[in-house]
Amino acid sequence: MTSNTIDTLLDSHQQAHTEDLIEWLRIPSVSSDPKAKKEVREAGQWVADLLRNAGLQTEWIETQGHPLVYATTPPVPGAPVALVYGHYDVQPPEPLDLWDSPAFEPDIRDGNIYARGATDDKGQVLTHVQAVLRLLETGQPLPLQIKFLIEGEEEVGSENLERMLPELADKLACDVVVISDSSQFAPGQPAITYGLRGITTFELKVFGPSQDLHSGSFGGAVMNPGIALSKLIASMINDDGQIQLPGFYDDVQPLTDEERQQFASLPFEDAEFARSLGVAKLAGEKGYTTLERKWARPTFDVNGLTCGHQGPGAKTIIPATASAKLSFRLVPNQDPQKIAEALEAHVAQHTPVGVTTKITPDHGAPGMVANLKSPFIAAAQTALEAAFGKPPVLIREGGSIPIVQKFQETLGADCLLLGWGLNDDNAHSPNEKFCLADYHRGIKASAHLWQQIGSLNQNR
Structure with a gap:
């Protein structure tokens, strides 16, 4: 026809x-x-x-x-x-x-x-x-x-x-x-x-005291799980947007020069993209364009946080637990299982004194x-x-x-x-x-x- x-x-x-x-x-x-x-x-x-x-x-x-x-x-x-x-x-x-x-x-x-x-x-x-x-x-x-x-x-x-x-x-x-x-x-x-991109997701839980504690009576004497979780999350990515898990980038398949040129030739403007998302400025891994970062570079994101009192008004406690839902977007050649092992090693090395942690994998795909x-x-x-x-x-x-x-x-x-x-x-x-x-x-x-x-x- x-x-x-x-x-x-x-x-x-x-x-x-x-x-x-x-x-x-x-x-x-x-x-x-x-x-x-x-x-x-x-x-x-x-x-x-x-x-x-x-x-x-x-x-x-x-x-x-x-x-x-x-x-x-x-x-x-x-x-x-x-x-x-x-x-x-x-x-x-x-x-x-x-x-x-x-x-x-x-x-x-x-x-x-x-x-x-x-x-x-x-x-x-x-x-x-x-x-x-x-x-x-x-x-x-x-x-x-x-x-x-x-x-x-x-x-x-x-x-x-x-x-x-x-x-x-x-x-x-x-x-x-x-x-x-x-x-x-x-x-x-x-x-x-x-x-x-592939993906692998986890829940990270931090455990402190056996129950919520009065922050006035016990503050300064024990590690706050919310602070410990914040420190752990911050340790996973630096100010240049680079993920700090051991060996994280070892298997990353780099973009070819031809691909980078092709992405750059597409009609895309950072300012318009930021405006459409309602953010003042874009952010991400240093040394890469926005399209490169969101299409072909691996990422780390916090998808959810739970800690302490969530209702109206103040409740001055040291919470017994804190948790975060985490995801990593992966690029070809990266193995979700290797990323899981790297996360375990990183958390074990960076967990503050006075708390314990548990990582529960959810799902992953290359x-x-x-x-x-x-x-x-x-x-x-x-x-x-x-x-x-x-x-x-x-x-x-x-x-x-x-x-x-x-x-x-x-x-x-x-x-x-x-x-x-x-x-x-x-x-x-x-x-x-x-x-x-x-x-x-x-x-x-x-x-x-x-x-x-x-x-x-x-x-x-």
């Missing part, structure tokens, strides 16, 4: 595509809520039915939690195989009072559709489903085999999928994994994300970087330019999608991260939205992508 034929076909279905998205968004598939189990399964069944009714071979794969939806088009000998991954579960909608319209009653305003899951990830994964369905309706065979894996537990860590991935490897075998669960670089500026010389990158560049009217830029993303690295490791496949969302889509926040124009452009980009990938010779 020609580009014009594809575009004309998809333009004629825009209203139907929007109605489908509205219907799916009405299902409150909050995977973290035990009371929503029925609704989560309903959301999975909705997309499974859509794929099955279009003629795809579709399976409902039970897990120890929410099911996996798997579907596939017929094999095409000699052509690459693509796997589309996405998720049908969503984040909780709270706080409800901050929504301008109910979270599960989709509302279209100013060209955007507002609902929980609009951009993360129902709207984005549905672009690929719609593209395949429309191409199949023409009666012409697809130029490649396309598989879908749409899960219901991404928002709670994908633990069951990760555990089952080795036994599913033959079923999911592919040459490229396509994921749309991220953003463009800027409005109207499409992007291909070729790198993600970072990933895609092969920029992959022919699938070139195919995506052509497809995105056809749909958006502008060539995409190559970017990294500071966030983490742990299952991506697992796909690389288990399936041995390249990964294409193609985001249709925008940075202000309020994913995980009230008033989540998705630009409908980008939803329709994403469907076009997907349809063009299958044509481009299908034209590649499979040399594997």
Whole structure:
């Protein structure tokens, strides 16, 4: 099919595509809520039915939690195989009072559709489903085999999928994994994300006296756990933004000169970025630009602090305990387990006299970087330019999608991260939205992508 034929076909279905998205968004598939189990399964069944009714071979794969939806088009000998991954579960909608319209009653305003899951990830994964369905309706065979894996537990860590991935490897075998669960670089500026940071998280607890103490009677005689925790946190990062854990940077994969030049060429201004965040000035690791720091350098953050009296008024105590939620964003080559060991060693060395500590790991995943010389990158560049009217830029993303690295490791496949969302889509926040124009452009980009990938010779 020609580009014009594809575009004309998809333009004629825009209203139907929007109605489908509205219907799916009405299902409150909050995977973290035990009371929503029925609704989560309903959301999975909705997309499974859509794929099955279009003629795809579709399976409902039970897990120890929410099911996996798997579907596939017929094999095409000699052509690459693509796997589309996405998720049908969503984040909780709270706080409800901050929504301008109910979270599960989709509302279209100013060209955007507002609902929980609009951009993360129902709207984005549905672009690929719609593209395949429309191409199949023409009666012409697809130029490649396309598989879908749409899960219901991404928002709670994908633990069951990760555990089952080795036994599913033959079923999911592919040459490229396509994921749309991220953003463009800027409005109207499409992007291909070729790198993600990893993550490892912990809770650090500091224990002092056996109970809260009167700060007048005992102050000056014992170490205050809140002060001890503050000292420990401060010891982990210096004034230049450099993390002080032993060996922390040993395995860091440095940016190439080409990458640094490419980041510098992007239309990005520190002052505007700071203004959009409501801060007076940006901060971070010395010697790196803002984009380098937030995309491709490791970081340390305090995500939560608990210590002493939190209610109204004063309560002059020395608290018995203090705790902090900590996270480290990692770059490719850094091992979460090694970071955990370094944290243990650092805390043991720097714990003040008079308190004890306990570190509880939560979860961890390594970072990933895609092969920029992959022919699938070139195919995506052509497809995105056809749909958006502008060539995409190559970017990294500071966030983490742990299952991506697992796909690389288990399936041995390249990964294409193609985001249709925008940075202000309020994913995980009230008033989540998705630009409908980008939803329709994403469907076009997907349809063009299958044509481009299908034209590649499979040399594997």
